[in-house]
Amino acid sequence: QVQLVESGGGLVQAGGSLRLSCAASGRTFSGYAMGWFRQAPGKEREFVASINWSGGITYYADSVKGRFTISRDNAKNAVYLQMNSLKSEDTAVYYCARRHGRNYYYTDDYDYWGQGTQVTVSS
Secondary structure, eight states, X not given: OOOEEEEXXXXXETTOOEEEEEEEOSTTGGGSEEEEEEEOXXXXXXXXXXXXXXXXXXXXXXXXXXXXXXXXXXXXXXXXXXXXXXXXGGOEEEEEEEEOSSOTTOGXXXXXXXXXXXXXXXX
């Protein structure tokens, strides 16, 4: 069993920054790719960023490219999402998840999810 716990969300003004953290339990963390998704009210959950097991390969949604950075620390069983230049449209609940499939973009290729952390960007 894998448990994922997100933290670091909050209220921030547009243009500001936040750093989300995802703490994972279980010894299998380092062997898996991880991802961040987000879901705004009334919208589908959408892909934000993904990182492979070593941290050497990352993917980003076009909407966050150049502003967000995903990273991981396998020694600490943690994944991070540094979010800069935040916009009101970034407001959502952010989830981290463990990827078990080949497609980093699809929610169905992730098997374990955290409970989410709220990010609210005021304009």
